[in-house]
Amino acid sequence: MILHPWILGLAVGHSTLLLLFSLCVLNAWQIFRGWDYNSTGENQFLLEKKTYLISSIINFTLFVQILMLFLFEITADELANVLPGAMCAVGTLSSNNYGFLLLNLKIVSTFVYFMWLVINYLDNQMETYPLVKKKYLALILIYPLPIMEIILFFKFAFHLDPSVITSCCGSVFNESAKGIGGSLANSSASISLSLFFCVAFLLLGNRYITCRWGRGHKRLGALLEFPFWILFFITAILVTISFISTYVYEMVSHNCLFCFIGSQYHYYGVFLYFSLFIATGAGMTGGLLEMITKPAILAKKARLLQKKMHTVSFYGMMLFLVTGFWPFIVYYIKTGRLI
């Protein structure tokens, strides 16, 4: 265990999140149990008012979650000063089994909270709140996410041992290294690039076809967006490791996902990941919205929102491409060669 301001900040943030989320789940359970649209009793009035409390909290939760994602990365980066062998965030995260697990969980939670808020927004457009029970049941079902997060966080923090030498991005993403990081970087840039563009074209092609073809295919195509965007996110990370990072650092051997987030690289990573998260979040939500088919009037509103999500994800993807390949283009124009 390391007592450190950044760890302290994460502890404060995680506890706040869990406390608020618990308050939410408590109220969500009451709504789930007691909601009766046709009732005009005072209990129903109170439950209706509680929906506002829950929306506010989950909105705030998403904001804190994004903040914590940043803070977690910064913490990992800062703790690299304390942990022997760690040069940057990768070293800290891989110093025990919980670092990367927690990071992945955080990314998943962020997307889940975002999707819940979009569905909530959609449902609130309807006078009868048709999704009310499902939506609050979903909220109760995702309660394990913040709980897991806080458990993993404390496990991570307690297992940070300054006397154990860890490996860092030099070796985790090193081509000679064994393990998943090494094989990721090892799968050379050309493979990951082709994978990435395959998925991107698959996405855009799928979208083009669904626009053209009839209803039946339309539904399938729209539903496919959900897994496709997950694939897009994963392959985008692959490309960032094996291709984009080398041009940002202008070094063959430096394949780090985190170093470029900080001020030395003018917060390049913030823009890169921002566009990736926007694109993926909106894209996945677009796919999810296709699952809403009843009642018809809600489905109609869902399609409208889906269209917006499609537009946002498209521009997000374009932004990611421009941001991601900008260093490569600059490098190529300046030197006339590849790394």
Add this chain to the structure above:
Amino acid sequence: MTLRTIFERQRDIIDYSLQNMLRRWSKNTLILIIFIVLVFIVSSVLFINGSLTKEMMVTSMDLPDITVQRIKGGRQVNIQAPDALEIEKIPGVEAVEKRVWGYFYQETLQANFTIYGMDLDQLEKGEYNQIVDWKSYPDDIERNPDFRMIVGHGVLELLKNIEMDNTFLFFQPGWQQLISFDIIGTFRGETELQSNDMMILQIQGARKVLELPDNEFTDLAVFIPNPEEIDNIALKIQRLFPGLRTVTREQIKNSYASVFGWKSAFVLSSLLAGIFAFLILIWDKASGLSLEEKREIGILKAVGWDTALVLQVKFWEGLILSGISSVSGILLAYAFVYWLRAPGLKQIFIGWSTIYPSFRLTPDVDFKFLVLIITICVVPYLAVTIFPAWKAAITDPDVMIRNI
């Protein structure tokens, strides 16, 4: 709703929130002041921690890859010249520097100086040339080249008090006579943390002051070109020479960073009690709606404002308040740490330094501190206000119609 109307509406809501807060400024002033103080303390601690860590990173560049000491009876003793020759033979070792250094306590100033022996002629030629301000002397006076020295900035300031800023006299009880040194330069500011209490003496003179025999040294600095090999070579040295102890640069760096981190976390942890008390105060203030406030929210609801809209007003109020507090707290902390040199707080962090350090902290203000300050101060504040804000926002419009 178009983007334009959303924007228009948000602006009106912010406008209303501002007006609302100004009308009740007396209720918010206390919270504002405490909030500013909290942000101020948290940011001061973080700024000091950040600057010290950065300064340490800069100075640690000059540390040797491995420092080798001889240990006898658990104490560090002088190392012999042959050890250096043996270590130099280990494959991967580029050079071994035999170092001469120690401490000197000056009674009048009650200050402890770090003495370091070097060949100053080489230093003048080498890369260190740039970090020293050389003094020029009229050359008509005959000087012994063995008794020259360069001092840290803080040392020079101190020496001015006892009028020894040109020539410094070393003396200890038991010595036959004083040893006098000419000060020929001072270190520049960037590396103040370590050079502050430092005196670099010409090596022959340093041996006299430190009473070190000619074939013995304080310790060895080992330089290794390939960073991957440092840990292996350190292990190898310990295996080959059981009487020697090795300390790598990483170990020094990490232990410094741990100490800074631990110290600032300690200060912040003790602050948590304060933050907690503050949160209770906010909860209390936010839950206790006056009749007048309740009536106003009732009016808003009655003329067609939604609960969500009233919540937005409360949210903006919280954001404005925490925004003002954060900005003022951070600016105050910046001034306190970098202009006033953090009186009071600094002592906690630089406890190991025995001189009265006058060092400036080089500003190291980064976006990352903002994230941490927001997480520690603003997030709990907003979290605590959510529930009371909701309680206020669900006020029924007919409350004011029926009761007042």
Add this chain to the structure above:
Amino acid sequence: MDNHVIEIINVTKTYNKGKPNEVTAVKDTSLEINEGSLVVLKGSSGSGKTTLLSLIGCQTKPTTGEVIIQGKKVSKLPEKFMNLHKRKNIGFIFQHFQLIAGMSVLDNIMLPLIPEGISSKERYRRANQLLEQFNLTHRREFKTSSLSGGEQQRAAIARALINNPGILLADEPSAHLDSELTSSLLDHISRLKQSGHTILITSHDPDVYQKSMVDHIFEMKNGQIISS
């Protein structure tokens, strides 16, 4: 066939249900009001007329029964949609005027427009027009607490009208006015009636309900309409 803008069907409103201080303010009441008419609800205090007005004004929901405004069943709508309907159709003049004391007349009048996201230019246009109409232009920037009773009354009417509602509800509008101000208030109301507004007033003041322009008078007692 008459055009009912307001329909109340078997409405009951109970406050604090199941608690010792349970009060049934309106009991199983039905009411229909035609478009463009001026109706007065009279009755002693505590007879339930204010509660009935709140129910019609979408300020509260009935415990049982239906409230239909402009053909829309509002009694079961979630708050957000009820508010949407309220802002579009109803102007409410409260007893004691209920202006926010620390704010200027202009800001008070524009309050109902903020949820709609109406541009500030349009808001100022409408507000200035109403200020002119109610002779308050010279008081524009004054805090409402510094206004006279009559001016507060006019500001309250202006605020109720800023959404261009078809229905205007007034709760004891003459309760705090002398007879001169009351007659000027009635002038305003008669003008609003002529311009097509449906108006519902609660009052126990004979000066109000004995006017010739009143189309209907309902009398309430113990939460029920006893005569019309």
